[in-house]
Amino acid sequence: MGSEPHSPSRFFVLRSERNTRYDTEFFIIDETEPGPAPRCPRCGGVVGMLTWRPPHRVKLQFHGEEPGDFVQFLGVGPYLIVSERFADAFRAEGLTGLHGFEPVEVAKIRRQRRRSKTDYALPHYFFVTVSFGSALVDEARSQILRPGPFTCDYCRAIGTDGFNGFVLEPGSWNGDDVFEPRGLGVHVVSERFAHFVSKHQLTNIVLTPTERYVWDPLRRFSQPVSG
Ligand SMILES: [Zn+2]
Numbered sequence: 001m002g003s004e005p006h007s008p009s010r011f012f013v014l015r016s017e018r019n020t021r022y023d024t025e026f027f028i029i030d031e032t033e034p035g036p037a038p039r040c041p042r043c044g045g046v047v048g049m050l051t052w053r054p055p056h057r058v059k060l061q062f063h064g065e066e067p068g069d070f071v072q073f074l075g076v077g078p079y080l081i082v083s084e085r086f087a088d089a090f091r092a093e094g095l096t097g098l099h100g101f102e103p104v105e106v107a108k109i110r111r112q113r114r115r116s117k118t119d120y121a122l123p124h125y126f127f128v129t130v131s132f133g134s135a136l137v138d139e140a141r142s143q144i145l146r147p148g149p150f151t152c153d154y155c156r157a158i159g160t161d162g163f164n165g166f167v168l169e170p171g172s173w174n175g176d177d178v179f180e181p182r183g184l185g186v187h188v189v190s191e192r193f194a195h196f197v198s199k200h201q202l203t204n205i206v207l208t209p210t211e212r213y214v215w216d217p218l219r220r221f222s223q224p225v226s227g
Contacts, residue, residue, distance in 0.1 A: 011168055012194055012207035014178065014187040015072060022068035022203035026081055026125075029057040029107055038132060040155035047132055047155045048180070052079060056127045059108040066120045068204025080130065080187075083123035089200045095193060097178030098128040130187050133179030135168045142166035144184075145220055156183025164221035165211045186213075 017023065035051030058081070060067065069086040073079040081104050082090070090098060104125040136156075137144065143164035150156045160183075168181060168188075177193040180186070188210065197205050216222055 010191045010194075011173075011188050011210045012191075013210055013213040014189045014193075015206050015208070016068070016070060017204050017206040019063070020204070021064040022066055023063035024068040024071045024204055025061040025063065026071050026073055027059045027061070028052065028073065028079070029059060031055065031057060040152060040157060042154040043152035045152060045155055045157050047157050047182075049079060052127065054102055056081075056102055056104040057107045058104055058125070059110065060106050061110045061112070063112045066203075067123060069123070069202040070205045071125070080128050081125045082128055083125060085123060085200070086202055087126045087128075089196065089202070093196055095177040095196060097131040097133075097176035097189075099131070100129045101126040103127075131176045131179045133176055133181050133188070134172060134174040135179060135181040135188070136172040137181055137184060138167045138169045143221065145218065150183070154182065158183065160185055160215075162218055162220050163213055163215045165213060167211060 016025075032053045032055070035053050037046045037050045038048040039045065040047045060071075067083070069083040071081050073081075080098075082098075087101050104127050106122065106125065109122070144160055144166055145162035147159050147161055150158055163186075166184075173179075175190075177190045177196075179188055181188055189207065194207050196202075197207065214221065
């Protein structure tokens, strides 16, 4: 792998992969009142998801053949569960930025393909939370659609309506391997995390370089159709 000794750190957007043999989804079976959402230390505004309190009971849905190592819940926000294999390797390698590792109880399983030919062992899963990061987006070098100006320059919790690639401000990152940059609402990982995924062949993970990350629900970055 070619490397430039003085190239800036590369970062990737972390998501569950779709349409592979490891395509797995989970749904929360709610039995407890959610706890409070984390708040910005400067302005007191909400900067994350409501807390998911134990017991963490889920329904797993397999769209492929085997359970994946990393599963992102896309319903109301980015809750994450990871397999025991993922959790053990993450800690053994000394990576940072994921917290909690609270056991998850799989109460239901639904398979897309009724007669899967593959035998697999269902892993133990753990619920993890992601560091609200120190990293800031370099707004001038990024294409991010914002619904309005920032009211707080620390959390920048104004939301986003679209992305057409972004980069982080050099020097704003504290070194966490998994984190949510301030004001972005997406999970970002380090190059070290990318090596960790390939070294351990962890499944159901897709990493997109932040400069190439596109999310365009309002079609502001795509070519308009004429006529
Ligand atoms: Zn704030």
